[in-house]
Amino acid sequence: MASATIVLFSNTLRLADNAALLAAVVTRGPVIPVYIFDEQSPKVRPLGAASKWWLLQSLKALRDDLRRCGSDLIVRSGNTTDCIAKLVAEVGATGVFLTRGYTPAAAMSEQSLHEMLEKKNVQCRRFGGHLLLEPEMVRTKTDTKYTVFTPFWRTASELIDATEPQPAPKAIPAPEHWPTSEAIDSLGLEPKPAHWAEPIAAHWQPGEVAARERLADFLDGPVQSYKQARDFPATNATSSLSPHLAFGEISPRTLWFEAKKHMAANEAIVTGGAHFLRELGWREFSAHLLFNFPNMQSHPMREQFNKFPWGEGNSDLVHAWQKGQTGFPIIDAGMRQLWQTGWMHNRVRMIAASFLVKDLLWHWHEGEAWFWDTLVDADFANNIASWQWVAGCGADASPYFRIFNPTTQGEKFDKAGEYVRRFVPELAAMPDKYIHCPSSAPEDVLELAGVTLGETYPKPIIDRKKARAAALAALASIKN
Ligand SMILES: Cc1cc2nc3c(=O)[nH]c(=O)nc-3n(C[C@H](O)[C@H](O)[C@H](O)COP(=O)(O)OP(=O)(O)OC[C@H]3O[C@@H](n4cnc5c(N)ncnc54)[C@H](O)[C@@H]3O)c2cc1C
Known part of the structure; x- marks a missing residue:
């Protein structure tokens, strides 16, 4: 029987442009998609109430998308390393592929996972994708860390991989036997009281499909006046893609590529598009700062x-x-x-x-x-x-x-x-x-x-x- 690969979905709740998933599908046998709801690993900050509501919907959307590809989503809760160790033993997995996280807690959790898997002789591969660039890639000419946005972005924007993002796999090879999964509804993500999130639900549609639709709508309209209108809160002039990006339902590379493609085809959106891409630069900058100066989570930078x-x-x-x-x-x-x-x-x-x-x-x-x-x-x-x-x-x-x-x-x-x-x-x-x-x-x-x-x-x-x-x-x- 072909050995299985576990693909860990943590900050990347999508199928398209998901390098860990694609590598597992292309190079290996059966794939077991896994989500660990982890509030136990050291330094992990529990999600806020609104994020929990989003996660609940997003996991269901991901599970449905995986099922359409002949696969499924295995959900467990607990410390990531412990949960994966159990799963590896249960399914005899020979590989664990994941998308890299950049917070101090994610770095610690990945280190612990890597050490555990190494001891068991299980391959552990980590891929990028949550950011446009790995933090180690963007350094000043004198090899120091950037602390000012403009020079950071001048260097970073030249390094971005502008190639077309990978589409979602059409089929994902399934294992002969699926391990057990906790129910998504049992994770305790529902808002309390239950009606609390009703107005929020009226505004949003979590999930990868909705994220792509939102991007398409934005690039077909509001992007044109983005530069002038983005500061006026009564207009719907910005993309509202931030929750989709936060949960990795769409990759920043997809935003980059699609915006550039639309800009090449329509001169009228070049200025707005360029400004939009610069805002993505602020997202990169924040992540790079936190990665390089992890103390900033609690201490002032100055x-x-x-x-x-x-x-x-x-x-x-x-x-x-x-x-x-x-x-x-x-x-x-x-x-x-x-x-x-x-x-x-x-x-x-x-x-x-x-x-x-x-x-x-x-x-x-x-x-x-x-x-x-x-x-x-x-x-x-x-x-x-x-x-x-x-x-x-x-x-x-x-x-x-x-x-x-x-x-x-x-x-x-x-x-x-x-x-x-x-x-x-x-x-x-x-x-x-x-x-x-x-x-x-x-x-x-x-x-x-x-x-x-x-x-x-x-x-x-x-x-x-x-x-x-x-x-x-x-x-x-x-x-x-
Ligand atoms: C006090 C404060 C707290 C904030 N907290 C968050 C947060 O928790 N999560 C979050 O995603 N953004 C945060 N922002 C940044 C910004 O307000 C949101 O990213 C933006 O409003 C999201 O709306 P949008 O997707 O329509 O943005 P757009 O204008 O369409 O921009 C596209 C994307 O670029 C990124 N972006 C835009 N502006 C910024 C910025 N100033 N800093 C970093 N990234 C940016 C976001 O990922 C955004 O989705 C915060 C800003 C302030 C002032």
């Missing part, structure tokens, strides 16, 4: 921020921020978009994050943890790097003294208040002039719009002038 006097103030303020009840409409709209859809527009992420760390002076860890729990696209590297960027303590960060003013940001990027009206319906009847600053509106305007501050909509939870002065004083304290 050492002086170790001494920053983060406030330990009123937790009611953080709750107001989480619930979208700050009295600053653009922030409230963003935080409610996050809660209702599991996603928030990038511009509003920046404004809302700035408010937490600079106006409320809360530690960026607090915001990072909330986003981790509530984002369907929660990505360890992107989330940490972005929070450090906003907090001013990251490698190539926005300077701390640059504090977003939520009112002027709202007026600039949501002029007519379309986004605010969508997510903060109690302000829907406010005139454009006051939609971003209801607390400045005259009494008669408020009355006409049916708004009673402090009752139907909160008064601003802080005095921004004082908050700004406190933030700048805090910054000065670490400079001295």
Whole structure:
């Protein structure tokens, strides 16, 4: 009987452009696709609630796609090395193929798996695919690690493999006997309470097929105006591919290749397409930073921020921020978009994050943890790097003294208040002039719009002038 190869699907929940799967199918006998739900390996950070919802749907989609190829998905839960050791013994596997992860926890888990398999004389092969480039490939001319985005991307974008990604295999050789699998529904991924994710489900379709459709839709339309429109949250001008990328339902190489192909065929999208590809560069940059500086998951990249006097103030303020009840409409709209859809527009992420760390002076860890729990696209590297960027303590960060003013940001990027009206319906009847600053509106305007501050909509939870002065004083304290 031909010996089986286990293909481990962890951060790569797809069949196309999955080098580990393709290598197993092409070069070996029977293939056993496996997913380990691992919350036990050292340093693994349990998924947030929104990511669990996504994973539940994504695993089912992957299983159905595998079944269409004559295969199946074996699901186990526990420590990855222990689970694979058991499976290897059960099926007599002679190889384990996997896609490489780049977080510190993934690196540790892969090391432990490799050592276990080596002892058993089982081949362990690791493939790339979650990133465009392996972190070891992108170094400065003097062989150091990049910490600034622009030179990083100048070098990295020249090194990208632009060849056509591999399609999904049409058939996957099955073993004579399948090992047992836990039910996907038994992994404890369902939201509690069950109806919690209903609004999220209305917005998203997890899975590889849906990811490809979303890319096609984006390249057929919004990409053309991406450069100008991407900062305006009321428009659907961005790709919304982030959760599909986070779960590896589509490869970044597919995005790269398809965008370039469309750009070559249609001059009108060249500028938008190039800008879109540059955003993928930020995803690479975050992953490369975390890989090279694993400490950044808990420590600021700029050492002086170790001494920053983060406030330990009123937790009611953080709750107001989480619930979208700050009295600053653009922030409230963003935080409610996050809660209702599991996603928030990038511009509003920046404004809302700035408010937490600079106006409320809360530690960026607090915001990072909330986003981790509530984002369907929660990505360890992107989330940490972005929070450090906003907090001013990251490698190539926005300077701390640059504090977003939520009112002027709202007026600039949501002029007519379309986004605010969508997510903060109690302000829907406010005139454009006051939609971003209801607390400045005259009494008669408020009355006409049916708004009673402090009752139907909160008064601003802080005095921004004082908050700004406190933030700048805090910054000065670490400079001295
Ligand atoms: C405080 C904060 C936290 C964030 N947390 C996350 C997170 O957990 N997961 C996540 O994927 N992104 C995160 N981002 C980055 C960014 O907001 C999202 O990637 C983007 O909004 C996703 O929407 P999209 O797919 O429509 O992006 P598009 O504009 O269509 O961009 C295409 C892809 O490029 C990547 N990308 C775009 N912008 C960035 C960026 N600034 N940094 C890194 N990658 C980027 C994403 O993979 C995205 O899907 C965060 C940003 C901030 C300010």
